[in-house]
Amino acid sequence: MFRKLRNKFLIINMSITSLLMIVAFSLIYWITYNNIQTDNHNKLNIQATKSFIRETSQGTVTQVLDTTSITDLNSKSTSSILNVRVDSNGNMLDRYVGDPSLVDNIQKVTQIAWNNRENSSTVTLEGKQWMYSITSPPTIRIVLQNGDTQILQENFDKVNLQNYNIVNLLDITESHETLINLLTTLISIGLIMLFLIFLVSRYFANRAIVPIAEAWARQKQFVADASHELKTPLMIMKANYDVLMANETETIQSQYKWLSYIKTGTDRMAKLVNDMLTLTRMDEANIELSKEEFNLSHAIRTVTESMDGILNDKGITLLCEIEPNMVIESDEERINQLITILFDNAVKYTNSGGQIELTLSKTKKQVKFVIKNSGKGIPQADLPKVFDRFYRVDPSRATKTEGHGLGLSIAKSIVHLLGGSIHVTSVENEWTTFTFTLNHLTRITPR
Known part of the structure; x- marks a missing residue:
């Protein structure tokens, strides 16, 4: 399929290029021919009317x-x-x-x-x-x-x-030979140029096809992964439904366990569908942002405080170094979603008794957010894939950790939507760091 697409691109490009070259060279030849013919006619007319005086x-x-x-x-x-x-x-x-x-x-x-x-x-x-x-x-x-x-x-x-x-x-033998030589030269140059253009066009066509092929492969993988993620909660719901139907005479109280399993599967599906819809909306070019000034320092504090219970359960130590009263102009809802995703991801993959370091600082007109957690880390070979949809460093932990591998993809989409940048660094069995910067710093209010 992609080879056919590349060949079509080559055919169209070579056809247009050939047509333009034919038109340009024909115009050059026609102008030269007319100039020579006019010059010859002028010479002939002058000779025909030439006079001598006695x-x-x-x-x-x-x-x-x-x-x-x-x-x-x-x-x-x-x-x-x-x-x-x-x-x-x-x-x-x-x-x-x-x-x-x-x-x-x-x-x-x-x-x-x-x-x-x-x-x-x-x-x-x-x-x-x-x-x-x-x-x-x-x-x-x-x-x-x-x-x-x-x-x-x-x-x-x-x-x-x-x-x-x-x-x-x-x-006019010399003029005629000049035109013949010009025509031969134009044809030779045209053939050489077409050959070189073909090589260059083929090279760029191959390069142009690469991102299309990659996008197609990611799309196929996305569909396959989404189907797999949806399959699990559906199977849970169906299995528990079958149990309920096998005990029709039982009360709801006695069957509460199976109903809770169904609820869990439903919630899992709902979250997956919502995340997929979020990513789809992020991909739209005409998405609108609701920009307004808000206190980013306070927003980060709110997110971290909401996770105190989970931090205590896992014995995680949280170290915060947040620039106070940092006001930015951006989409507050999406910023909160971005911070929540990164903080939640850090909590999930921090080892028990581990540590999370959170930093918020400013550099000129930028704000810089850094979150670092101890734990298993990410292999260097997997770092480029971290923000891919449905990607998990350790697939075996898929059933042990909530989520579907879409959180970091959403985080990256949010950062790009807000005009910022995000990247990740990691050392295996030591730590992982996510860093994003935004260009919407408005001011830092006095303490």
């Missing part, structure tokens, strides 16, 4: 056609920009002197660009990629000295004004 006796001649020198088509270090005049069939009108294979490549690229002028804006040939545009023939104007212009009606400077178009070519 001085004449009549004025300045502006001509759109630019016969830029052809760079090495096999070079990948620079981008080549060409302007090629073609006729209506896409045949080159200009003659280029140089490597025949180079001229042949220009012709092929130009022909492909002319044939695909309606469908695409790029040409790929022999490992190189070209962006192209088709422009109309140039217009030649003379700018006169007085600022007027006139269009030449004749060939000027032997420029052929026959019907032709210009194929503007821009080598």
